[in-house]
Amino acid sequence: MKKIARFLSVLFISVLSSISIKAGDIEDAIYFSLRGLPPFPVDKSNYFQQNPDAIRFGGKLFFDTDFSFSGDVSCASCHFTNSRFIANESIPAGQSRNFRMVMQITGAAYNRFYFWDGRIDSLWAQALEPIEHPDEHNLQRHEAVKYVVNKYAKDLDTLMAQSDGYQKHLMLVHHWLTSQNQSLPIESINHVFALIGKCLAAYQASLPIDRTMWDEVAIAKINNQPLTLIQxxxxxxxxxxxxxxxxxxxxxxxxxxxxxxxNTAMPTVSVLGIEVGRYRVLPEIQDLEFGCHSIYSDAGKDDCLHLKYLNKRIEENFGAFKTPTLRGINNKTRFGHAGQFSSLKAMIEHYNAPPIGTHGKLINQQSLSELQPLSLTEQEKGHLITFLEAL
Ligand code: HEC
Ligand code: HEC
Known part of the structure; x- marks a missing residue:
């Protein structure tokens, strides 16, 4: 369908445009730049995704360092650097986090699966993992809920006034906090915990995507303006x-x-050995505690299509990792899910002459890597890097 639409628009543009622009240039400039960015998809599992009060509250939480065991970790510690939403690479990708590099949150709301291996199926459920992770916010779930209910009572009240579903659970949590020796109302705690994730997701989904040098080039092409030398x-x-x-x-x-x-035949990290990546997380993904199908999701019965049409084929998932966005790549100094490469040049050499890839041997195949050798010239590699740096 996408192909047909693109073909028709090439046809249309090539009839209209002057001879100086190659057919397809304008349409590609639109397709690969912010001009071609569709509106955020609606996440039906998050009732609050577009709620302005949830966005405001989520923004406060995102930057709140008191929302952590040590009192100095917030989401922003790892995802906001130099006043911009870029990954903070000074946070080590240590053994406890499987050497996984911090990801970019640019355009995160467009994803269907989260983390390098896609083990979580929504932006709001993703946010809950770092809160409990011992190397991140390191809070026990009921402690996280207690903190938020006490500190952000006003924000929660505003949201409660807009949704009946959570009121009962918030009341039970209040009751637990005010009466002594009361056992934990686990399900209600989980509901409020999920709400915290939903507000963090609403905030992240509201963040605009930076217009970059590449977008300027695309706009110049679209408007048929001459390009500067660097452009x-x-x-x-x-x-x-x-x-x-x-x-x-x-x-x-x-x-x-x-x-x-x-599977892009990424080099293994010696302590981790061969990583199966996406394949390992597939068996659990339909039944995640905070998944689209769970009682904490606001999705209807037929709203979790990303789970219904899940690709589970071993050949396509074994050793596979998520294609990361390349926007803002110029801010990074280490590349790949475990920071396997330390320059864009090294990354491009990997693509230019890809190794066979170790994963295939585990299922009696030569390789599962999808890469093919490219034979790029030095000049082509140079242009490619200039392009990547403009993203
Ligand atoms: C100590 C550093 C650290 C903190 C704190 C942290 N993150 Fe992350 N974040 C990471 C790392 C590392 C990954 C990738 C982990 C993986 O794939 O296993 C990640 C992944 C993500 C992703 C996935 C992006 C994608 O495309 O899949 C999102 C979204 C995100 N974090 C948001 C948050 C939010 C919201 C918070 C606060 C509740 C937070 N992070 C706290 C380090 C951190
Ligand atoms: C078959 C799909 C595929 C192709 C083709 C491909 N990539 Fe990737 N790319 C990926 C995946 C998947 C990752 C993450 C790999 C990992 O860490 O395990 C990635 C990672 C990267 C990264 C590192 C990003 C980061 O945040 O660490 C860069 C840079 C990159 N690719 C650039 C390119 C360039 C340039 C080309 C063309 C020469 C290319 N890719 C071709 C799928 C692909």
């Missing part, structure tokens, strides 16, 4: 990205990701 190089890099380099096969669209999972 011309960026454009040439883009042509390699979507052409000979085959990068757009996975890094697709304005966020440069297909939101899917691929």
């Amino acid at each position: 011309e190089k960026i454009w040439q890099g883009f042509n390699i990205f979507k052409g000979k380099g085959r990068c757009s096969a996975c890094h697709d669209g304005p966020l440069f990701t297909d939101f899917s999972f691929h």
Whole structure:
């Protein structure tokens, strides 16, 4: 369907445009830039996703360092640096977190699955993991709920006035907090905990996506304006990205990701050995404690289509990791889910002459890697890097 739409628009644009622009240039410039960004998809599992009060409250929580055991960790500690929403690489990707690098939250609301292996199926449920993780906020669930109910009583009241569903649970939590020796109302605690995640998700989904140098180039192309010298190089890099380099096969669209999972023969980290990635998390994903199908989700019976049409084929999931967005990649110094490469140049060499990939041998195949050798010239690699740096 997408292909047909693109073909028709190429046809349309090529009839209209002047001879100086190649057919398809304008449409590609739109397709891969902020101009082509669709509105955020509605997450039916989160009733509060677009609620302005939830967005405001989620924003306060995102930056609140008191919302942690040590009193100095917030979501922003790892996801907001130099006054921008970029990953803080000074936070080590240690053994306890499986050496996983901090991810970008740019455009996070467009994803269907979260984390490098996609083990969580919504943005609100994702936010709950770091709160309890011993190397992150390190809070016990009831402590997290207690803190929020006490400190953000007003914000919660405002939200409660807009939804009947949570009032009962908040009341039970209040009752537990005020009476002595009362056992934990576990289900109500979970509901309020889920609400915290939903507000954090609402906030993240409200964040605008930075307009970058690449978007300027795309706009100049769309408006048929002449490019500066550096813009011309960026454009040439883009042509390699979507052409000979085959990068757009996975890094697709304005966020440069297909939101899917691929085996790209990434080098193993010695202490971790061979990682099965996406494949390991698939058996549990239909029944996550805070998943789309759970009682804490606001989705209707037929709203969890990303779970219904899940790709479980071993060949496509074994050793596969999520295609990350490439927006803001210039702010990173380490690349890959475990920071396997320390420069864009090294990353491109990996794609240019990819290794066979160890995972296939575990299921009696030569390789499961989807990569093919590219034979890029030094100049083409240079243009590609210039393009990536403009994202
Ligand atoms: C100590 C650092 C740290 C803190 C604190 C932290 N994160 Fe993260 N975040 C990470 C790491 C590391 C990953 C990737 C982990 C993985 O894949 O196993 C990640 C992944 C994510 C993702 C997934 C993005 C994607 O595309 O899949 C989102 C969204 C996110 N974090 C939001 C949050 C929110 C919201 C909070 C606060 C509740 C938070 N993070 C707290 C380090 C942190
Ligand atoms: C078959 C799908 C696929 C193709 C083709 C592909 N990528 Fe990737 N890319 C991925 C996946 C998946 C990852 C994450 C791999 C991991 O860490 O395990 C990734 C990671 C990256 C990263 C690191 C991002 C980060 O945040 O750490 C960069 C940079 C990158 N790719 C650039 C490119 C370029 C440039 C090309 C073309 C030469 C390309 N990719 C082709 C799927 C692909």
